[in-house]
Amino acid sequence: MxxxxxxxxxxxxxxxxxxxxxxxxxxxxxxxxxxxxxxxxxxxxxxxxxxxLCHHARTELEELLVEIDAGECSRLEFLSRYVATVEDRYGPLEER
Ligand SMILES: [Zn+2]
Structure with missing residues (x-):
């Protein structure tokens, strides 16, 4: 057994x-x-x-990933969608 x-x-x-x-x-x-x-x-x-793990808050991240179909497209496509969506929503990705 x-x-x-x-x-x-x-x-x-x-x-x-x-x-x-x-x-x-x-x-x-x-x-x-x-x-x-x-x-x-x-x-x-x-x-x-x-x-x-990064223990910072992930406000809105999960939602954003679902919205851009993360995991359903190629990595390159994902990255370009991610950057475009984030810039669209939060402004240009530059160091402040
Ligand atoms: Zn592990």
Whole structure:
């Protein structure tokens, strides 16, 4: 008999694909709201990827990525859409 270990105890890091024990992984909500848990499925990061994350607020970023079909087009197309949309919305990308 195999030890009682269910699928749900292992999660996959969304950044590096490592399978990690759920208890060691960090929950990640792509909308940045980890406090609202109702009816939600969290994604997970392994500890080292989580430590490398930028913890600044990502206001409007997720929305913008959906809007420009991130992940549905080539990287080059994505980058050009991203820059165009960001400049359109927030002004020229220059160092201030
Ligand atoms: Zn990872």
């Amino acid at each position: 195999w030890p009682a270990r269910t699928e749900s105890e292992t999660v996959t890091c969304v950044a590096c694909g490592t399978h990690t024990d759920r208890e060691l992984a960090r929950e990640y909500d792509k909308y940045g709201n980890r406090w609202e848990r109702e009816g939600k499925e969290f994604e997970h990061f392994c500890r080292s990827c989580h430590d490398e």
